[in-house]
Amino acid sequence: MEVGAVCSDMQKTRRGDDASGKTRPSSCSSLKMFLVALSFAYFAKALSGSYMKSTITQLERRFDIPSYLIGIIDGSFEIGNLLVIAFVSYFGAKLHRPKIIAMGCVLMSIGTFIIALPHFIIGHYEFESAAQWVVNSSHTSSPCSPGSTADLNLDSQLPEVPVTDCEGDTNLSMWIYVLLGNVLRGIGETPVQPLGISYIDDFASEENAALYVGCVQTISVVGPVFGYLLGSLCAKIYVDIGFVKMETITITPADSRWVGAWWLGYLIAGVITLISAIPFWFLPRSLPAPGSHTPEKPEQASFIQDSTPVKHKYPVEEHTSFIEMAKDFIPTLRTLLAHPVYLIYLCVTIIQLNSLIGMVTYKPKYIEQHFRQSASKANFLMGVINIPAVALGIFSGGLLMKKLRLNIMGAAKFAFVTSFLGYVLSLFFFAMSCDNARIAGVTLPYNGMEGISYDKHSVFTTCNSNCFCSANNWDPVCGRNGITYVSPCLAGCTISTGSGKNTVFSNCSCIGEAGNLTANTGQCPDKEDCDRMFPFFLALSVLTSFIISLGGTPGYMLLIRCIKPQLKSFALGFHALATHTLAGIPAPIYFGAIIDTTCLKWGRKRCGGRGACRLYNTTKYRIAYLGLTLSLRTISFLICIPGFILLSRQLKEEEHAALRGSQANGGTELEALRKEELGLSNSEKLQRTSENGTDRETRL
Numbered sequence: 001m002e003v004g005a006v007c008s009d010m011q012k013t014r015r016g017d018d019a020s021g022k023t024r025p026s027s028c029s030s031l032k033m034f035l036v037a038l039s040f041a042y043f044a045k046a047l048s049g050s051y052m053k054s055t056i057t058q059l060e061r062r063f064d065i066p067s068y069l070i071g072i073i074d075g076s077f078e079i080g081n082l083l084v085i086a087f088v089s090y091f092g093a094k095l096h097r098p099k100i101i102a103m104g105c106v107l108m109s110i111g112t113f114i115i116a117l118p119h120f121i122i123g124h125y126e127f128e129s130a131a132q133w134v135v136n137s138s139h140t141s142s143p144c145s146p147g148s149t150a151d152l153n154l155d156s157q158l159p160e161v162p163v164t165d166c167e168g169d170t171n172l173s174m175w176i177y178v179l180l181g182n183v184l185r186g187i188g189e190t191p192v193q194p195l196g197i198s199y200i201d202d203f204a205s206e207e208n209a210a211l212y213v214g215c216v217q218t219i220s221v222v223g224p225v226f227g228y229l230l231g232s233l234c235a236k237i238y239v240d241i242g243f244v245k246m247e248t249i250t251i252t253p254a255d256s257r258w259v260g261a262w263w264l265g266y267l268i269a270g271v272i273t274l275i276s277a278i279p280f281w282f283l284p285r286s287l288p289a290p291g292s293h294t295p296e297k298p299e300q301a302s303f304i305q306d307s308t309p310v311k312h313k314y315p316v317e318e319h320t321s322f323i324e325m326a327k328d329f330i331p332t333l334r335t336l337l338a339h340p341v342y343l344i345y346l347c348v349t350i351i352q353l354n355s356l357i358g359m360v361t362y363k364p365k366y367i368e369q370h371f372r373q374s375a376s377k378a379n380f381l382m383g384v385i386n387i388p389a390v391a392l393g394i395f396s397g398g399l400l401m402k403k404l405r406l407n408i409m410g411a412a413k414f415a416f417v418t419s420f421l422g423y424v425l426s427l428f429f430f431a432m433s434c435d436n437a438r439i440a441g442v443t444l445p446y447n448g449m450e451g452i453s454y455d456k457h458s459v460f461t462t463c464n465s466n467c468f469c470s471a472n473n474w475d476p477v478c479g480r481n482g483i484t485y486v487s488p489c490l491a492g493c494t495i496s497t498g499s500g501k502n503t504v505f506s507n508c509s510c511i512g513e514a515g516n517l518t519a520n521t522g523q524c525p526d527k528e529d530c531d532r533m534f535p536f537f538l539a540l541s542v543l544t545s546f547i548i549s550l551g552g553t554p555g556y557m558l559l560i561r562c563i564k565p566q567l568k569s570f571a572l573g574f575h576a577l578a579t580h581t582l583a584g585i586p587a588p589i590y591f592g593a594i595i596d597t598t599c600l601k602w603g604r605k606r607c608g609g610r611g612a613c614r615l616y617n618t619t620k621y622r623i624a625y626l627g628l629t630l631s632l633r634t635i636s637f638l639i640c641i642p643g644f645i646l647l648s649r650q651l652k653e654e655e656h657a658a659l660r661g662s663q664a665n666g667g668t669e670l671e672a673l674r675k676e677e678l679g680l681s682n683s684e685k686l687q688r689t690s691e692n693g694t695d696r697e698t699r700l
Contacts, residue, residue: 031203034199037279039216040279042196042216048108052077056070056365059178061603064603065612066610067362070592071589073179077182078580079186081580083183097196099285105273111187116270143467193576225388230265237260248499256615351635351636355636358629362591371434372437392546394552401414415555422544423637426629437484439601441490444483446461474604477521480518493506599615
């Protein structure tokens with residue numbers, strides 16, 4: 001309603017008739033259209049970005065790759081940003097910004113479609129399974145093949161496996177398509193934020209620009225909510241739905257081998273992003289400046305306008321060629337990096353974003369592995385609990401900043417206090433632990449005694465000595481004794497009946513002394529301790545997300561206010577460039593590499609070789625994941641100390657400079673008055689004195 005009222009007033013002021021008597025379109029209607037289009041573009045890019053985060057475990061399992069490679073794929077989006085962000089932020093303001101944003105949205109949609117392409121190229125998903133895929137439930141077979149474990153070469157990492165149909169196995173290279181599509185998506189996303197926000201800031205009135213930007217930012221927060229919800233929905237659907245008979249699938253969404261329909265969400269996100277590009281093609285390059293009554297000039301076909309530029313709020317030097325614009329690039333960059341407060345702020349945000357990006361990227365995976373939740377549930381909780389808490393925190397932070405009327409120092413202190421408080425609360429995550437899953441030969445000995453064994457050959461014992469088993473297969477079965485076994489063969493099961501999820505293994509020598517106990521497919525749901533701890537984890541996660549997000553808006557305003565208005569656009573662009581390069585790209589990679597070191601059981605690819613991790617050491621995972629996150633934030637707090645000192649010094653210098661300037665202006669005005677009086681005749685002086693006396697009487 002407020003936006004509509006503002007536009008109504010502007011229309012009354014700016015509406016005019018041309019020579020033919022026809023009414024020209026209002027510039028405010030174009031601004032409203034741009035605001036709606038930009039909000040939808042923000043929603044689309046946020047949806048596809050959060051959906052990528054929600055599918056990392058699905059991609060990891062589908063392409064049989066470790067977490068550090070998933071980190072490279074996730075960081076490739078930032079690589080795409082890095083390739084063009086400096087040029088877009090510097091040169092983009094001189095060009096046709098709506099059309100550049102439109103081209104960016106088209107590139108984003110193409111990249112999203114490319115990510116989904118491997119699903120339609122490679123064959124059906126195959127996973128390790130000893131269960132029968134036959135409908136006849138009376139069929140029996142023996143998982144425990146005749147032979148001896150001694151027949152296996154225990155010194156080798158992997159036993160001999162059949163290599164049939166491996167010539168057509170393209171999983172080794174298909175993840176590269178996902179990486180390239182994500183790079184292209186990053187390139188397309190680059191112009192949306194800097195050019196969209198600068199367009200609003202240039203052509204909206206001073207008092208309404210913040211309102212419009214707030215509307216865009218609010219809409220953009222809705223995108224991740226729908227992205228994670230879409231990820232939750234697709235994770236429930238089997239990857240090859242419609243191409244295989246579901247009754248033949250022996251795993252459930254809670255299984256570490258399950259892969260959801262990850263490709264379906266990318267198709268949906270690509271269509272939404274493509275639609276968001278349409279309105280920008282019909283928007284003008286420029287609008288009349290706020291308060292200006294000058295009619296709009298005809299639109300030119302070229303991206304670069306050679307006519308008189310539109311008046312902007314801040315005086316900037318306009319260039320008409322790329323060569324002239326490029327001449328000022330290096331000097332402007334040198335001036336920016338010579339600003340001590342900006343440099344300290346840049347270092348602090350880079351380190352904190354390393355912590356934040358690494359934590360957010362692998363948080364759904366942490367919920368899955370540590371608390372033994374399905375990927376669908378983890379994504380759902382991220383979408384409906386964590387993301388709204390972040391959105392509420394950002395909004396509340398801006399509201400508090402306005403109510404408290406914080407200056408630049410107040411904003412810096414507020415951002416520091418909220419971040420430090422969230423840091424202190426995050427320490428309690430270390431106490432919210434779950435025990436390792438009870439898996440014979442991996443986390444506890446076969447005799448059921450407590451203890452952890454990390455020797456992969458400890459899965460062989462006397463109870464399965466008559467079976468020819470592989471130590472590398474991951475096909476877990478749950479025994480009646482509540483213990484999970486790596487495979488029915490290693491459980492010593494000699495008989496299997498049923499099919500699919502209903503397969504039952506019997507006469508399992510390792511499950512009980514009698515040797516006649518049974519086992520079912522899948523891992524045992526031994527997570528009573530996790531179920532008790534998980535609600536406390538969620539509550540603390542929501543609280544810390546809200547508190548840390550409170551400082552988001554004040555911290556962003558600190559970045560804008562600590563530099564000159566003429567450097568604002570370039571400073572924001574370089575800040576985005578630095579954070580993408582030094583935080584967005586490396587953080588997922590080294591977080592994933594450290595998480596890989598906590599793996600207890602690796603899967604096996606169909607044609608041999610190590611695949612995706614099936615089981616993690618939850619204790620080491622928690623210490624590595626949380627320890628790395630909080631260590632980075634500790635370093636950032638130490639750097640804040642010289643930052644506050646430099647900021648205080650800068651504010652004092654600006655205050656003294658303003659005081660000297662006001663004194664100088666006052667002395668100049670007094671001297672001008674004296675010179676004027678010396679040039680007046682006596683009669684003029686008498687008349688001036690009489691007028692001044694009359695003015696004083698009027699004021700009294």
